Amino acid sequence: MSDAARGDVLEDQIDQWRGFVSRRRAISPADVEEMEDHLRERIADLGANGLDAEEAFLVAVKRMGNLDEVSREFAREHSHRLWKQLVLVPEAEDGAGGLSRWRELGVVLACALGAGLAVKLLFTSVDGEIAQIRNVAFVVLPFLAGWFAWKRRVTWRTCAAVAAVAAVPALAVNLYPFEATPGPFPSPGMTAVLAFTHAPVLLWLLVGVLHTGGHWRSHERRMDFVRFMGELVIYLALIMLGSVVLVGLTFAVLALVDVDLEPFFEDWLLPFGLPGALLVAAWLVEAKKSVVENIAPVLTRVFTPLALLMLAADLVALLVDGPLTTVDRDLLILMDAILVLVLFLLLYSISARDPMARAGVFDWLQLALVGAALAVDAVALTAMLTRIAEFGFTANKTAALGLNLVLLVHLVWSAWLMVGFVRGTRPFAAIERWQTAYLPVYAVWAGLVVLVFPPLFGFA
Template sequence: MTGGVEEQIDQWRGFVRRRKAISAADVEEMEDHLRERIADLEANGLDAEEAFLVAVKRMGNLDEVSREFAREHSERLWKQLVLVPEADDGAGGPARWRELAVMIAFALGAGLAVKLLATLVDDEFVLVRNLAFVVLPFLAGWFAWKRRVPWRVWAVTAAVAAVPLLAVDLYPFETTGGPYPAPGMTGVLAFTHAPVLLWLLAGVLHTGGDWRSHDRRMDFVRFTGELAMYLALIMLGSMVLLGLTAGVLSLAGVDLEPFMEDWLLPFGGPGALLVAAWLVEAKKGVVENIAPVLTRVFTPLALVMLLADLVVLLVNGPLTTVDRELLILMDAILVLVLFLLLYSVSARDPLAPPGVFDWLQLALVGAALAVNAVALTAMLTRIAEFGFTANKTAALGLNLVLLVHLVWSAWLLAGFVRGRRPFAAVERWQTAYLPVYAAWAAVVVLVFPPVFGFA
């Protein structure tokens, strides 16, 4: 098929995907039927664009398709704000209760695993570096159960995840001396990058094993942003309730701290993660209404923040004197901007024409590129003067990975706001680049420690 027809199919897919009654899997099935009809019509002598128009017409009215799906699959409509429907007489009620029960079982399993790890391990750093390997498998297991992932897919995913687990536990990382020994820089880098790799591996199971599907990768991006939102709300609410409870009990002479350390934290943290994930899946309609508002609120704020950071970097004297902690903070801000970009793209209507917000987003990416360029220059200057170290190399690599992502995003966004390419191209680039972050995290976890002598 020609590029023009592929763009039209992208627009058609985005139009169908906006119908809440049609799931991502159904969209892909309908797209397969559409492509088959186009191929048949082309074989009968029509050109590609004519075949596309005729095939779409024969697919029927999409609004009627949406209403038909709504009647046949009412459990896919997330219109209620309560956790579980009051009536169980429909087909969706028992399924929701079963899904809730399975989620609670996985949450309890994760809490028990954390509690067992904390009981068996006295070293705080051993506990911290294994925490992600203990909790995320239960979330990944819930993904595999919910998506009915084939056993070969989850078996291969588990085998790949075992590699960084063995690395962080078997590598002979050096520790600093003193009364409070701490891991060296390669150990810290491995501990902090391993969860990134694990999260993207969990994303393979979230897609049902079909990681090559753009739509399912974008669903995972959207899920990640919404999960962070729900998790933040749960944590803030829990902190308020715990603070009030601890205050009341302290007046009565009851110390809540031992209970919190021994039971509440081991079960509450993993439980909050699993509950937040379940809420994202169960309350999609609620979050979809909030997501566009949040992106429009935080995008201009992030732009102002980036411009202020750029001024600070430029007026802070020679680049060799830029504080290392400041560069680390700049990297954290750039990663935050990247998350905002991904979430904004996932929340946008792909068929809507370019608007003011798209220009604002382009300005945000441009500001991020400027900050990245200054930070890269400072890093290269410091490396040229003081030499390579594990943390400098990791920071340099991350900035280069971010640079490629942001440069091409800016190019695609500029083409979109000028009407030269569809938004689908911007959207596809965001998900197509995700494996690069997984590859870089794997390099930091597996390659950096031996290269830098485990120091």
Template sequence: MMAHAELEAQIDRWRSYVQRSQAISAADVDELEDHLREQIAERKATGLDDEEAFLVAIRRLGNLDAVSREFAREHSDRLWKQLVLLPETRDDDGGTPPWRELAVVLALAVGAGIAVKVGFSLIENENVFARNLGLLVFPFLTGYFAWKRRLTLAVLSALAIPFAVLAVVVNVYPFSPGGSTEWLAVLHAPVILWMLAGLAYVGGRWQSDSRRMDFVRFTGEFAIYYTLLALGGAVLIGLTLGAFSLIGTDFEPVLAEWILPFAVPGALVVAAWLVEAKQNVVENIAPVLTRIFTPLTILMLLALLGVLAASGGLVNVDRELLILMDAILILVLALLLYSISARNSLARPGLSDGLQLLLVGAALAVDAVMLTAMLTRIAEFGLSPNKIAALGLNVLLLVHLVRADWLTIGFIRGRRPFGQLEDWQTRYLPVYGAWAAVVVVVFPPVFSFT
């Protein structure tokens, strides 16, 4: 029998699912949830348990609203599928015209470009500029979420305080120019900023599992849209460079000094808006992408294991190879998260779940080999900021993947609901943000800012 907490989790997932449809306003979702709870209470009064009452209520709710009827039809066999979303762009209250949101987005995108351009002009040291690049863009990306979600003063304060602390740390710490701790700060500061952006995205409701999963889904879709914008921009720039070169005009100074400083940060805001406005486009291809790339990634990981086995000793493993494999493991984690976020949460275990289990198992094997190689190198050559940071990240990945593997096995064997695997992913995410904060704030003074 489903516990009361699990019933609330199911309702929370249902609400998050319905909210993703641009055809339903926030007020409509509230009304639908009220009807759903009434139906559940009536069914429980007849002797049904929580799970049975929830499923029957979903079917009965289909008689109250056309959208909910479609939802009930799709989910009556406990297989939640993607809703067909409408292409129109509407704000949550249904009152903001699309052109107004577009104007806000374009203004914020231009503002991000101006901030980067001015920052690049005023900050002569390239390393200092690299440390501040994320700080220059973050307020504009978060500004869009603040406008979209109508963030309260409490949430804005929760964002401003860590942002200010991070800005002070990366600018006041006496980093050695080009030192390890400086570049670790450059690499990890964006992780902290992205976590803060997530707090803005969920409207401050970071304790909600479904809202955190929404942010995971947003991150995957954001990466796809930003990549598409980058590829399209690269083609356009290449054609423009070719045309100007044929007429004897040097276009590269304009590209380097004006177009790229505005296009790269501005595209971040535009990509975020595209995810909000056109979620249905990516959601329809998300399951396809995960099904294609999961087996390909498994083959890549198995090939990497073969490379490591043939390397002739863990201490001789190239440092650059270890860094590259860290990046690959992060990519695997991103694929795992996106695959879980795109999955029908009430569907029965299938082939895709078996492939996901194999993916996690292969990633665990690679991570174990990497941890052994890192510990061997530390024993041979001693400690350094880079080695400790990489070791810590791999330990975090190991814990994440081991637990995910265990929950996946339980789900496939029918002993655990898929929701537990889903919740584990989102509840573990803040750990990465905390580790990034440790690397940025604690590592520099511990290692004498070298």
């Protein structure tokens, strides 16, 4: 390898190290620059002693200490800085920075108001509850996408391309001639339900393109989006739980004086509150990501063993439920939901892990979790194939079968890479890159279900 190539590899390694350190709590950009200077000095000293660039980098990082320990040390020395991070709009070092933060908050609130007005207009101008529900994602997520486009300064060409792709499923779910189930209370057919439920998945991944600033091919940017999704769930859950308590207490108090808030709740609070909570939660994730990251490792360590126990119980339930042809269809659907939940937990765990740390007990636990998920997926897949062989293909069975195959490939290769990591034959970066490289597969599958399944199965 030439000296120039070695230099490029070293710079890539330092970029990854800097990106990870930048996400640590209480470490400011100035601190990161100072630490990087120290790292480069150590690499230069080691290089002068005869080590090549890669060896010098690994030794220098090791001598600088564990990044979690470095983060804790900075937090102890700069506790006032951590407190400032928790303030709604932190005080900036200069007026321009403070103005920028207030402007960003103003843009977020404007987008939240716009999303609320769009939902209100949807519910007042579109007849039919089904038509309203299937279009909620198409009127809310564009405002979140617009905020990301503004914040990341995404080019107009990228925004136009994303909007054009998003328009395709929007037109499909509204213009396809879906058939309703016969009976006194007609309901949407299975292809309609599949299209309605998979369209938001495709739309959300398109929002991820704007979250990456249009650099959707970048592994680091896609991993940031994975991290964003996990942290968004945390913030959104906290906001929703707090809102439920607040609204419940308000209803209870006003009910004592014969004030009925239900019309206001249905006509105004829900249309504006739900999309507003999504936009505000997204802004909080972007503004306070270094603080939330401290919660992520704790959550993953708590829920990983619990998820492993849940999968073991699910596997037993599938195996003792009689012949695979008699396994309840709702149980198989529930198994798919659980596998998706486990996949999210795996992605979030990987995104929150120190990539420089050695394999430990928790990594073996995650490997066991993936192995249990594979066992459940294999049994569920066998049950689906058995049912299809006996009763034939339907839209619902084909969608479930396809999702299981997509999950199977994801989990199998994840397990293979994790085995290599815990045995010390593969770097952790290989596991990270596989997770982000596989994300477009889910977008493709969601697009197939939305666009191809309805005409393929006669819109029934």
